[in-house]
């Protein structure tokens with residue numbers, strides 16, 4: 001058979017690949033402006049109006065259907081990367097040497113170095129750290145006081161994360177870390193992103209905060225005992241002789257940051273969700289009592305609602321309705337077919353947990369906070385319709401830690417206080433690097449005879 005058709009009889013040139021539909025005919029500037037004003041609303045409208053594959057620009061596509069999400073993150077993962085070659089020198093928000101911002105063999109090496117510090121046998125200790133931290137926090141609150149829930153949950157998550165990851169609470173380093181995270185959130189939450197070199201107040205604040213963080217982390221690393229092989233920091237310090245200091249610093253910074261803001265956001269959203277559903281809140285209180293009784297040997301079922309009990313269901317639901325990681329992306333390194341479209345190499349593929357978690361094809365009454373959906377059905381209608389921690393090999397390293405921490409804090413808090421919502425109608429999500437809750441306030445009502 002001839003390798004080529006005889007001249008004169010050549011077949012017509014292949015039809016151009018159809019491109020996915022999208023708003024403003026995928027005109028980048030118009031869509032960037034709409035995205036900047038209201039990212040969550042914009043992505044939701046795109047999915048509703050244009051379907052499961054939406055072109056936001058010719059090189060940026062949003063995928064919505066869990067089949068395609070599974071393909072991009074798991075089944076065809078070799079066709080995509082998380083960090084493109086252009087992004088790699090700096091990392092999306094700095095810390096280019098961290099595992100989170102690495103690819104290929106370097107990523108694999110860094111991930112296996114950290115894996116033992118996140119093993120499930122380390123999670124028991126997390127319960128105790130969380131219970132003690134909650135007890136100290138609640139002791140500071142007086143009955144009837146109004147608290148800023150996000151500020152309180154941030155302090156808690158910072159403390160618990162640091163003790164679990166570095167073996168001790170942070171001192172002055174805590175302020176440096178909180179300032180750096182706040183500066184990154186301000187920068188990434190701003191509808192207008194000026195180039196990094198332009199001297200904007202936000203950029204200046206970020207650079208100053210990162211310099212202070214650098215100094216604080218250096219002190220933390222230098223002062224860490226060499227005999228710790230258990231915590232994440234211990235494992236990093238143990239490799240100091242063969243690892244550049246900057247790599248240890250970048251790794252520690254991203255771990256502390258990921259363990260802190262996302263978990264604080266999830267806890268705050270959980271308090272907000274329960275505030276709007278008193279009957280769910282009462283079930284959590286019962287679960288907390290039951291768990292407390294089982295732990296102290298005074299009876300209790302140890303979770304009448306299945307593994308993890310009601311606290312687990314409530315945590316899952318908070319992560320569904322208000323996913324701290326509300327959007328993630330991949331870059332195609334070769335053409336990839338998604339939703340019937342062949343996307344060219346170089347295309348950025350966006351996946352929005354906010355959009356897919358609120359899709360009524362996979363969740364009944366998706367806009368409602370209903371922890372019981374996880375008790376009845378146990379799982380969503382599609383494996384990749386629920387991905388608060390991503391999916392596949394680049395899924396969240398700290399997922400088990402985060403889930404355990406959220407459940408432990410929820411139970412410990414609820415066994416001692418009821419948090420009555422204050423002006424819940426004013427609460428707004430702020431989509432920055434994480435989905436921050438704004439305006440969540442609560443009045444503290446102490447439970448009588450609360451167990452310590």
Ligand code: HEM
Nearest residue numbers: 100258259262263266324325328389390394396397398402
């Ligand atoms: C509620 C809390 C958390 C949420 C919602 C969350 C979410 C995520 C998501 C969605 C990813 C995948 C990103 C992608 O595929 O592009 C991720 C990755 C990651 N997370 Fe988390 N995370 C949380 C807590 C934590 C904690 C506690 C730690 C560690 C202390 C952590 C460490 C990491 C790391 C190191 C990666 C990068 C993994 C890799 O690139 O291989 N996260 N997280």
